[in-house]
Amino acid sequence: MPSCLIVDDSKVVRMVARRILEDLSFGILEAEDGKSALSSCQEKMPDVILLDWNMPVMNGIDFLRTLRGSKEGEQPIVIFCTTENDMAHIREAISAGANEYIMKPFDRAIIEAKFSQVGVL
Amino acid sequence: MNSQDFQLFGDIVRTRSGLVLTEEKIYLLESRLIPLARRRGLDSLEALAAEVRRTKDERLLMEITEAMTTNETFFFRDTRPFDTFRDVVLPQLLKARAAKKSLRIWTAACSTGQEPYSLAMLLKEEAAKMAGWRVEILATDLSNEVLEKAKAGLYSQFEVQRGLPIQLLMKHFQQVGEMWQIDSSIRAMVKFQPRNLLEDFSSIGQFDVVFCRNVLIYFDQATKSQVLNRVYDILAVDGALFLGGAETVLGICDRFKPVEGQRGVYTSAESGLLAAAG
Numbered sequence: 369m370p371s372c373l374i375v376d377d378s379k380v381v382r383m384v385a386r387r388i389l390e391d392l393s394f395g396i397l398e399a400e401d402g403k404s405a406l407s408s409c410q411e412k413m414p415d416v417i418l419l420d421w422n423m424p425v426m427n428g429i430d431f432l433r434t435l436r437g438s439k440e441g442e443q444p445i446v447i448f449c450t451t452e453n454d455m456a457h458i459r460e461a462i463s464a465g466a467n468e469y470i471m472k473p474f475d476r477a478i479i480e481a482k483f484s485q486v487g488v489l
Numbered sequence: 490m491n492s493q494d495f496q497l498f499g500d501i502v503r504t505r506s507g508l509v510l511t512e513e514k515i516y517l518l519e520s521r522l523i524p525l526a527r528r529r530g531l532d533s534l535e536a537l538a539a540e541v542r543r544t545k546d547e548r549l550l551m552e553i554t555e556a557m558t559t560n561e562t563f564f565f566r567d568t569r570p571f572d573t574f575r576d577v578v579l580p581q582l583l584k585a586r587a588a589k590k591s592l593r594i595w596t597a598a599c600s601t602g603q604e605p606y607s608l609a610m611l612l613k614e615e616a617a618k619m620a621g622w623r624v625e626i627l628a629t630d631l632s633n634e635v636l637e638k639a640k641a642g643l644y645s646q647f648e649v650q651r652g653l654p655i656q657l658l659m660k661h662f663q664q665v666g667e668m669w670q671i672d673s674s675i676r677a678m679v680k681f682q683p684r685n686l687l688e689d690f691s692s693i694g695q696f697d698v699v700f701c702r703n704v705l706i707y708f709d710q711a712t713k714s715q716v717l718n719r720v721y722d723i724l725a726v727d728g729a730l731f732l733g734g735a736e737t738v739l740g741i742c743d744r745f746k747p748v749e750g751q752r753g754v755y756t757s758a759e760s761g762l763l764a765a766a767g
Binding site: 453454455458459462468469470471474475477478481482484485 | 563568646647650651652654655656658659663664
């Protein structure tokens with residue numbers, strides 16, 4: 369079963385994403401900010417990371433840069449999932465090493481489409 | 490809705506589009522026609538039916554037909570047909586048309602344009618192999634309303650996230666307020682025209698590839714057969730027909746045969762070109 373780490377400070381968003389991804393047969397891990405997401409990755413690198421941008425303690429883009437610079441940090445597929453919906457943020461995310469980008473709000477169809485595009489579905 | 494009104498709307502839609510509405514589609518009829526009725530100041534479908542019977546206004550009848558035949562679509566729908574087009578069909582056609590350097594593609598029932606624009610983006614990505622080629626993408630639909638939206642190439646955030654890889658959004662779209670607009674260079678690759686598949690379309694000329702996906706499922710057997718036979722007449726003998734995942738030519742039109750190993754792709758029963766790909 370592939371694993372997906374959902375990183376979002378909103379409990380509701382984590383719950384909605386978890387429900388969709390569990391239906392798609394992912395094993396789910398959760399983190400509420402970039403720092404705890406890094407700890408989770410150090411413990412066990414997930415196959416996919418669904419990543420919010422604006423979070424306390426450590427935001428999504430700083431997490432991604434740190435992850436990509438770390439040992440085995442190139443491995444996971446990272447899909448941003450954020451309310452930042454402008455081209456500048458999208459370009460910044462992709463150049464920092466994100467594989468895909470979801471603009472909130474999302475639904476099951478968008479999650480399925482994006483996960484399928486990056487080859488994990 | 491009473492059965493006379495259901496039959497009235499069903500007849501209007503079937504004779505103008507070929508779409509067959511069965512009883513279980515009543516919910517669809519209600520959800521699509523109530524907004525139309527309200528726009529005309531009518532408070533129910535009974536009132537809309539009465540208006541139809543009273544005026545027999547052809548414009549109203551077309552509006553009803555368009556409301557029932559407009560279907561949701563998305564970029565690179567089902568993914569695989571586009572991969573097959575790029576990896577199997579296009580390379581063979583580039584060889585076969587090397588002297589002429591011309592390619593014509595028709596997307597029938599293009600709705601709001603995502604399918605032809607997906608093909609246009611895909612062809613642009615393949616531009617290095619196609620220097621000096623003249624490629625025409627004709628996109629048609631019954632509904633003028635969807636064609637206007639298609640021509641504008643403006644899509645909501647929701648629409649650009651279903652099927653469109655982020656790299657292609659970055660490359661080919663501009664943000665316009667809350668919407669995303671496909672670049673004029675991609676829009677210029679597609680020619681949109683209103684066209685009804687039930688009517689003679691021989692005047693559009695011959696095509697190398699026809700995408701007619703998720704249309705036939707709405708037709709009865711006789712209409713499917715008529716449309717497929719007319720598509721056959723305008724498709725090059727070594728060309729390819731793409732149908733939707735739930736559609737087939739089998740038992741409907743024996744002038745086509747499936748391309749082995751390529752689900753949803755059909756070619757002339759006489760063709761040897763695409764058959765070699767199987």
